[in-house]
Amino acid sequence: MDMRKNETLVITCARGVADYLRQEVEQLGHTARTTSDTTIETAASLHDAMRLNLALRTGINVLCLLKQFSCKGPDELYREVVSFPWEDYIAPSEYLSVVSRVNTLAVNNSVFASQKVKDAIVDRVSEKRGMRPNSGPDRDNVVINFYWNDDRCWIYLNTSGKKLSDRGYRKIPHTAPLQETLAAALLRAAGFDGSQPLVNPMCGSGTLAIEAALIALKRAPGLLRSDFGFKHVIGFDSEAWSALHREACAQSKKKPPFRIIAADIDKKAVEAAKKNAQTAGVEEVIEFHVCDFNDTPIPEEKGVVILNPEYGHRLGKQHELEETYKGIGDFLKNKCAGFTGYVFTGNMALAKKVGLRTSRRLIFFNARIECRLLEYHMYVSRK
Numbered sequence: 001m002d003m004r005k006n007e008t009l010v011i012t013c014a015r016g017v018a019d020y021l022r023q024e025v026e027q028l029g030h031t032a033r034t035t036s037d038t039t040i041e042t043a044a045s046l047h048d049a050m051r052l053n054l055a056l057r058t059g060i061n062v063l064c065l066l067k068q069f070s071c072k073g074p075d076e077l078y079r080e081v082v083s084f085p086w087e088d089y090i091a092p093s094e095y096l097s098v099v100s101r102v103n104t105l106a107v108n109n110s111v112f113a114s115q116k117v118k119d120a121i122v123d124r125v126s127e128k129r130g131m132r133p134n135s136g137p138d139r140d141n142v143v144i145n146f147y148w149n150d151d152r153c154w155i156y157l158n159t160s161g162k163k164l165s166d167r168g169y170r171k172i173p174h175t176a177p178l179q180e181t182l183a184a185a186l187l188r189a190a191g192f193d194g195s196q197p198l199v200n201p202m203c204g205s206g207t208l209a210i211e212a213a214l215i216a217l218k219r220a221p222g223l224l225r226s227d228f229g230f231k232h233v234i235g236f237d238s239e240a241w242s243a244l245h246r247e248a249c250a251q252s253k254k255k256p257p258f259r260i261i262a263a264d265i266d267k268k269a270v271e272a273a274k275k276n277a278q279t280a281g282v283e284e285v286i287e288f289h290v291c292d293f294n295d296t297p298i299p300e301e302k303g304v305v306i307l308n309p310e311y312g313h314r315l316g317k318q319h320e321l322e323e324t325y326k327g328i329g330d331f332l333k334n335k336c337a338g339f340t341g342y343v344f345t346g347n348m349a350l351a352k353k354v355g356l357r358t359s360r361r362l363i364f365f366n367a368r369i370e371c372r373l374l375e376y377h378m379y380v381s382r383k
């Protein structure tokens with residue numbers, strides 16, 4: 001593959017995140033447009049795709065469009081896929097995985113579509129190279145994404161391989177952890193860029209604090225991973241990759257300019273958060289505390305305080321949580337003057353119990369749950 005030729009790159013994200021992802025792609029020097037509530041499109045090379053995989057905090061997959069065509073049924077699908085020069089991309093020694101999403105009357109399930117696409121690719125490589133690549137569900141080598149909508153099909157090389165949200169640092173998940181890319185998007189939405197302190201009571205497994213530390217240290221999240229889909233494609237330029245890697249390492253700082261504080265009432269949660277931070281290489285820059293959210297230390301300099309309380313979708317917890325949410329309002333009002341406060345929740349009835357006026361209410365999706373990031377400006381009262 002020609003690593004410098006401009007291709008169509010489609011970068012996927014969770015619903016609610018596309019605008020933040022577009023900003024990130026633009027900051028990396030690309031012209032990008034939002035093409036759906038879960039995709040951003042840009043014209044860039046595979047060399048650029050390597051850099052995007054390394055640097056993006058809110059994107060999930062960086063896909064490179066290989067072919068699009070119209071198709072009415074499985075036989076036509078096979079013919080279209082087998083006519084593509086896969087032998088220029090996939091060596092027979094590689095392992096191949098096909099991920100499909102179908103929304104068409106032509107087939108009734110994505111497993112069948114994946115099988116058909118996989119057969120065509122493997123048959124083509126085998127015919128041209130005399131050996132069949134192995135294939136299966138693991139996404140740790142070559143990953144191909146296939147989409148079939150009505151009579152239109154798109155095939156992409158997934159340059160990320162495994163999802164970019166799998167940063168690899170969360171060995172111990174604890175209770176209801178946020179996806180890493182969603183945590184990064186919430187911080188971006190909150191205007192956190194490391195040039196202010198961050199306080200994260202109710203830190204759970206520490207995702208928000210760890211992502212904040214990576215942002216404050218200007219550390220590219222891709223530095224935490226050693227493997228990506230693009231590394232398994234014929235033409236992968238390992239020298240260019242090493243140069244990008246070195247450049248990203250050189251940009252990374254040793255110490256954040258402001259304090260990052262993470263706390264939780266549950267000792268086990270703090271232990272998990274510490275271990276995860278250690279795996280991410282940021283345990284030295286986060287201050288951990290075991291305490292009620294109301295006792296979280298608040299730094300002198302003003303910044304961002306962000307809480308992700310439980311949503312109470314389990315029966316019987318509602319009343320207890322009403323008190324917690326009310327307490328969060330009191331905590332923000334009494335202890336966080338001068339800060340911008342954020343509560344991320346999927347329970348609007350409980351959110352009302354915070355009892356403060358929101359300045360913004362941003363919609364995100366935590367898996368399938370529609371959530372809000374609620375913003376509260378905590379003004380310093382003049383006496």
Ligand SMILES: C[S@@+](CC[C@H](N)C(=O)[O-])C[C@H]1O[C@@H](n2cnc3c(N)ncnc32)[C@H](O)[C@@H]1O
Binds near residue numbers: 202264293
């Ligand atoms: C939804 S989880 C947070 C998940 C976290 N954002 C993550 O990514 O792992 C809510 C956390 O709030 C903590 N918590 C509940 N009540 C608390 C309280 N009164 N003070 C401090 N933490 C509390 C729980 O122990 C739990 O870890």
